[in-house]
Amino acid sequence: MEPKEVLDELKAILVSRLKFDPRRAAETTEATPLPKGVDGSIGLDSLDFIELSIAIEERFGIAMDENQDLTEHFASFDTLSRFIAGKLRSA
Numbered sequence: 001m002e003p004k005e006v007l008d009e010l011k012a013i014l015v016s017r018l019k020f021d022p023r024r025a026a027e028t029t030e031a032t033p034l035p036k037g038v039d040g041s042i043g044l045d046s047l048d049f050i051e052l053s054i055a056i057e058e059r060f061g062i063a064m065d066e067n068q069d070l071t072e073h074f075a076s077f078d079t080l081s082r083f084i085a086g087k088l089r090s091a
Contacts, residue, residue, distance in 0.1 A: 001060075001088050003030075003081040009059060010077060010084075017055045018048055030078040049074060062087040 007030060014020040014028075020042070033041035034049075044052065052074075053064045062084065064070060073083035 001085055003078070003085045006060075006081040006084045006088075007077055010056075010080060013052065013055045013059065014042070017051055018044075028077060030081065031076055033076050034074055034080065044074075056084060060084055060088060062091065 011025045011028065014025045015022050024042070028042060033039075034044045035041055036043040036045050053070075056062065057064055070083075073079050
C-alpha cells in the first residue's frame, strides 16, 4: 500500500473513529500537523492519539510498539502515512 492510499484511509479513520467533520478531514493535506498546539494542526490530543493508534492496528494489522517513542511518526499525515506504508512493506 502506498503512502497516498494510507493517507486516504487515515482520513476515513478520522471521520469514523474520531468523529471529525468529513469536510474538515477532506481539507487536510499530507503536510497537516496532527498534534494539538501546533499551528495549522487538526488538534489531536493524547486520547485521540490512543484511539488513532488502536484504529491503525485494527485497519492495517500492524502493532504499535508502546515502548517505542512514536512521536516523530505522528507529527503529520505525511510522517504517519510513510511510517504505516513502511511497516506494511516490511510485514
